[in-house]
Amino acid sequence: MWLLLGLLLGVGAIVAANQLEGGSLLQLVNLPAALIVFGGTLGAVMVQTPPAILRRTGQLLSLSQRTPLSHDQGIQQLIHWCITAHRKGLVALEQEASSVEDRFVRNGLQLLADGKPVEAVRATLEVELITREQRDYQAARVLESMGGYAPTMGIIGAVLGLIQVMVRLDQPSQLGSGIATAFVATIYGIGVANLLLLPLAAKLRQMIDSRSLYHEMMMEGLLMIADGQGPKSVQLKLQGYLDTSDAAPTPS
Secondary structure, eight states: OHHHHHHHHHHHHHHHHHHHTTOOGGGGOOHHHHIIIIIHHHHHHHHHSOHHHHHHHHHHHHHHTSOOOOHHHHHHHHHHHHHHHHHHOGGGHHHHHTTOOOHHHHHHHHHHHTTOOHHHHHHHHHHHHHHHHHHHHHHHHHHHHHHHHHHHHHHHHHHHHHHHHHHTTTOGGGHHHHHHHHHHHHHHHHHHIIIIIHHHHHHHHHHHHHHHHHHHHHHHHHHHHHTTOOHHHHHHHHGGGSOGGGOOOOOO
């Protein structure tokens, strides 16, 4: 919703400014310009990007619209698992793992339930954390690349439009469409880059950083559980991952 509101505000400001200058909305609608900018940008990014990374970009865009992971809820889960492990043993965490949606955390719980040593658990989870983070940053860079290609495609559209103008200099009545394509393509290229693609890339980077911090916190908590530490120790050590206003009370 917030993304849509920001996009509407940006596009609305451009349309409103055009109206104030005496223009009309139809002047900004040009199919050839849209084909050049959007088709050219998509084609360029397909040339440079493997299909797996393109799919991951789509997955991240979907994830970015969900409610952010709650560090406070994560700590409460860790405390619950810590109490369970103290009462029933680490093997009881296998049943807990089956109900966890997050694959990283589920894998960590399964490693604990299998009785893996603390260092082995740490090594396994760190590899997964680093690998996923790198893959996600690659996916975010796809949008950054598109944000670089779009203005260039707009320039290509402008040049093509001017070519049409030069070809039709002896037909003054047909010059308008070529000039329109030239300038509208430039608007499309710069606009889609700066109002959509680059902001989305920044949003994905922020989400990746937040998810990595959350998973780092969960990994530390799981390692403390594997080390046999109690719920109070888990709570106190992980408080640093919370804002002061979000800090939950220390369990008794």
